[in-house]
Amino acid sequence: MTPPTGPTRLTRRGFLGTAGAGVALAGVGAAAAACSTDGTGDTPVGIVPFRGEKQAGIVTPAQDRLHFVALDLTTTDRAQVKGLLQKWTAAADRMTVGAETAPGGAVNLNPEAPPADTGEALGLPAASLTLTFGLGPSFFDKLGLGAQRPPGLAELPAFTGDQIDPALSGGDICIQACADDPQVAVHAVRNLVRMGFGTTSVRWSQLGFGRTSSTSTAQATPRNLFGFKDGTNNVKAEDPAGLDEHVWVRPGDAPAWLVGGSYLVARRIRMHIEIWDRTSLAEQELIVGRSKGIGAPIGGEAEFDLADFAAKGADGEPLIGPVAHIRLASAQALGGVKILRRGYNFVDGSDGQGHLNAGLFFIAFMRDPHTQFVPMQRALANADTMMEYIEHTGSAVFACPPGLRDGQYWGQAALES
DSSP: OOOOOSOOOOBHHHHHHHHOTTOOGGGHHHHHHHHOOOSSSSSOTTOOOSSSSSOTTSSSOOOSEEEEEEEEESOOOHHHHHHHHHHHHHHHHHHTTTOOSSTTTTTSSOTTSOOSSOOTTTTOBOTTOEEEEEEOHHHHHHTTOGGGSOGGGSOOOOOTTOOOOGGGSOOSEEEEEEESSHHHHHHHHHHHHHHTBTTEEEEEEEEEEEESSOSSTTSOOOBOTTSSBOOTTOOOTTOHHHHHHHTSOOBTTBOGGGTTOEEEEEEEEEEOHHHHTTSOHHHHHHHHTBOTTTOOBTTOSSTTSOOOTTOBOTTSSBSSOTTOHHHHTSTTTTTTOOOEEOOEEEEEEEOSSSSEEEEEEEEEEESOTTTTHHHHHHHHHHHOGGGGSEEEEEEEEEEEOOOOOTTOOTTHHHHHO
């Protein structure tokens, strides 16, 4: 079932008023359903189920806002890490249905102690919040779990033109919070970070606005900060065969704990938008390989027309040039390789030199980063004319386990295998 994405009447205060401050974690979903539903008795409107076969936030229709955080472990004590992951899971279970991290956590507990919930999301709806969890390569090294580290979780290689900042890269754990309200996403990450004090520390984080890909056929294709539609040919939730082939880890690919999960690649891509804005429209379209208005491939009439890479113009040259972005990134050029993109625009103020520090926070899910993302990025880095207008400044790869059944916690299968 595709999760509903409309507005919800369920808020954190409303949840507590209906369910009672002492509601057990196992009853969170039932209490939420009693507050507001989509009219069918199924999932409450504006709530994406936290538990299920797959983690939410991968094929879920992409929300409007993002807060992504990478954390480092500050301990090698497995029991301490297990305790934190259990606490995180309980809090995530609650926040994704519009509740505080703990019953009465913001204002109704001991006034002489710090609140259990920071409170900035009180009165706000669940806003389709999803929390997606991943483990980095160093997680397994620090906890002595080398045998459970999947082969696809090797560090990404350097690519031509990379300007990678170590302070914006890597991490032992990642949490991706997506929502239709920025404060809901920030609240979720803020509280999980706070709970991790003494066990984890923030390595880097990124805010995003305006999704740059559609993960469902029901969504219109959005635009990136260069003004072009982005991710037209993305793998979609309505294509289960494509997801099985390109996104979900299969038996034999990795240790059993990751089967049914996916890999997440994150790249912070700085766009030199002031230079791009001084480039002619005709040149922009040649670089991308699409029209800027409707997003059709050059030579086509509509956005979803198949790109004809053999078509030639009156001068005998290909209509879509040999180094056009869509040609180099196409499945045709990469032996059938596809990925599921789920990125966001960002503007992080200015760089102190009169330029916006802006760009694309690229997120993609795939079955194997080294047979999918690496050849794609290598082809782009070596030949794509667009590389003159962008630079990759951050990079990370994480393994995202499959979804949780009742009673399970984030990372349990990897930690206890």
